[in-house]
Amino acid sequence: MYECYLTFRSITPCQQAQRYLTGQSLRSQLLRTPKSIAFKGCGYSLKLNDTAIGLAAAKLRQANISYGSAYRIYSDGRVEELYL
Numbered sequence: 001m002y003e004c005y006l007t008f009r010s011i012t013p014c015q016q017a018q019r020y021l022t023g024q025s026l027r028s029q030l031l032r033t034p035k036s037i038a039f040k041g042c043g044y045s046l047k048l049n050d051t052a053i054g055l056a057a058a059k060l061r062q063a064n065i066s067y068g069s070a071y072r073i074y075s076d077g078r079v080e081e082l083y084l
Helices: 011-023 053-062
Strands: 002-008 028-032 044-048 070-074 079-082
Touching: 002 011, 002 053, 011 028, 011 044, 011 053, 044 053
Parallel strands: none
Antiparallel strands: 002 044, 002 070, 028 044, 070 079
């Protein structure tokens, strides 16, 4: 089992991304970035469904809303960076 995240440097772009994705019918949860993926000062993240993260990343790029990175965190603690 795993969880998927898009990271952001601060809360404002994270909130902007969440509002945009909600308008595109993609649900996400805004939260503090888990420590295991909090690189380069990325303090906030959107937690997304695994089937939606690729679509969400593409829609954000089309809307010129930038995010830091995408990650998958497994229940055993492993972290995988996703290249979307």
